Amino acid sequence: MMTFILTVEDLWKRYAQTDAVRGLTFEISKGEFFGLLGPNGAGKSTTIGLLSGLIEPTRGHIAISGFDLFSSPMKAKAKLGLVPQSFALYPTLCARDNLVFFGRIYGLKGKRLKERITRVLEIVQLTDRAHQTVATFSNGMKRRLNIAAGLLHEPEILVLDEPTVGIDPQSRNAILESIHSLNQSGVTVLYTTHYIEEAQRLCDRVAILDQGKIMALDTPTRLIQDLGRGMIEIEFNAGIDDRLLDQMKHIGAIRVADDQKRRIHIETDRTDQVSREVLELMKTRDGALKSLDISEPNLETVFIRLTGRNLRD
Amino acid sequence: MIYQIMAITLKELKVLWLDREALALLFAMPVFFILVMSFALEGVFEAGSKGHPIEILVIRPDGDPLVDQAIADLKRMEGLILIETYEGVPLTADRAEQLIGRGVYPLALFFPERYAEQVLINSKDPPKEKPIVYLISDPAMNLQLLATVKGAIQGAIERRVLLARIPQRLKEMFGTFEGMEGQLAEMLGDTNAGERARSGVDFVHAFPKGFSVKRRPTATEQNVPAYTIFGVFFIVLTLASSFLQEKKDGTFQRILAAPLSKTALLIGKLLPYYLVNLIQIVVMFCIGVVVFGIRLGHLPALIILSLALAAAANGLGLLVAALGKTEPQVNGLSVLLAITLSALGGMMVPTFIMPDLMKTLSLFTPHAWALAGYHDMIIRGLGAKKVLTEVAILLGFASLFFVIALWRFRFDE
Secondary structure, eight states: OOOEEEEEEEEEEEEEEEEEEEEEEEEEEEOOOOEEEETEEEEEHHHHHHHSSSSSSSEEEEETTTTEEETTTHHHHEEEEEEEESOOOOOOBEEEEEEEHHHHHOOOOHHHHHHHHHHHHHTTTOGTTSSSBGGSSSSHHHHHHHHHHTTTOOEEEEEEETTTTTHHHHHHHHHHHHHHHHHTTTOOEEEEESHHHHHHOOSEEEEETTTTTTEEEOOOHHHHHHHEEEEEEEEESOOOOOOHHHHHHHHHHEEETTTSOOEEEEEESSSHHHHHHHHHHHTTTTTTTEEEEEOSSOOOHHHHHHHSSSSTT | OOOHHHHHHHHHHHHHHHHHHHHHHHHHHHOOOOOOOHHHHEEEEEEEESSOOOEEEEOTTTTHHHHHHHHHHHHHTTEEEEEOTTTTEEEEEEHHHHHTTTTTEEEEEEETHHHHHHHHHTSSSSOOOOEEEEEEEEESSSSSHHHHHHHHHHHHHHHHHHHHHHHHHHHHHHOOOHHHHHHHHHTTTTTTTTHHHHGGGEEEEEEOOOOOSOOOOOOOHHHHHHHHHHHHHTHHHHHHHHHHHHHHTTHHHHHHHOOOOOHHHHHHHHHHHHHHHHHHHHHHHHHHHHHHHOOOOOOOHHHHHHHHHHHHHHHHHHHHHHHHHHHHHHHHHHHHHHHHHHHTTTTOGGGGGGGGHHHHTOOOOOOOOHHHHHHHTTTOHHHOGGHHHHHHHHHHHHHHHHHHHHHOOOTTT
């Protein structure tokens, strides 16, 4: 029988006249690496706020390890480890003192607290920096300590809100490795990101979120297989005329990406052939073409297909 | 829950301790004010001037011509207002002492029954039974101001006594001299007249009944509590900024995601600032005792009043934390409240020399009640029971601040 660590049912959050989260329903199984993929403003952080009990929903149900978050908040919260998008650390305290404090508010004490601090510092490779003030840390080190703080009480589900924002590629890679190892060791992970490569690389299943709503939910492979199409992005030096636009429409399904008609997207399963046809056509328009990018089907093209927008828009 | 509260408190104390500059400011500021203001501004206040007259309650026998003349003279003096009725009823000695004791008025002047008669009977040297005029003052009244006002009142009264007695003494010595009284009156109409004939009336200065003050208050005894209160309320800025910083850094978010009640979080956050306030009060009063030699009065009263004062200051801090959404808002609001409420509450200028409207407004500040309580203990020598009203009002302020703060506080911002 499938054990769900997190169950979300018809979750809504309304702010004034706007629904930030619109009827989310999903489950996360034990040991699963679940991704919430969406652009900025899609409702990812609001969803994390709701799941960790920071924000009260307008309606809906959340259960963590079988405990209802609203009727048994203390029990439910004890099962969840939050790694917020901000560093969420005390910069004037050293790494160990930060962990001592966060451990204590989860009820850890004495030998157990010491053991857990030692262990999480090992996981994020900060043992030798334990007594260093957090203010002197690089952003990458702060991100790692942030994760360590979320792991202290051995949560059944670790919720990470964009944990790789604002750090260098090397640190980012180290963090992704750590999270992957954690998941391999049995920790269930809920991961929000707007980086497609992270979602594709790490997640067992991905929910694509846009305007507070789940647009699609499946494994990355199936999403790309079912919904992904190749994408040709063409940029012109000046806005193209209607005649050229009509000619483009004969080649494939096009979408004008900006008001000045300087960029168009063509979705196709035949990227090689279509790109050749475009280049042929552009020969008659000397100097009009600025660039042509070909993307094979991926989660970005899935998102574009579902929403008509880029993830980074 | 206790363990979590202690965890938050310890963390907060550690964070505070590491920001020593901010912590030092909390202590340095009131110390600076106590030292500088006490030494430099003593006697600067303009109380007793035309613009800031002193109100004096007068209790007098009816139909005494000598009292009438003395009062008429005093009324003509610039900077004094004589009040003979309160709420439409002629003042009695008890009522006047009550009003002084409560700090409503700073001074009262008591003329005895048969005043004129006693003055005239005792015109022979040496007088046998002198009439006694009492000047009752608020023990918290500025010493220099009291000396000035007392001298002026005494001079005016004794001049009238002299004028009243001289014709009778001349008659006794030489028989009747027609028209002599008027000339003598004119001749002796200078301000030194009282000095030349001090024997006609005894002038006694006292504090209201029930005050065990054996000595007069010093400027420091008034300034130390005033600037301590001023400093205590500066915790508002530190406390509110700390909440804002936690929200900004995201640590608040992480704490709230833990299995911890909001009550435990707030208690844990407030407790260290409450402790800092109490330490502030201890340090400030120690400076008062060691440097200026003030007497603290009844210790239990001092303790309960200080506990209530720190609660009100912390409540206001939480209220600012709830209302201020940005750093400039929190900074601006904290400084505005700290300075305005201190000035209004009589920390910088005694409330009794303020206009009526300001006096009334001062009652809406916790500062004024705290200062009244400290003055009751330190200067007026009252015990714990006598300051329960001030303690209750301070706790009322604290509750009001906490209730509004909790209503307005947004944990999820």
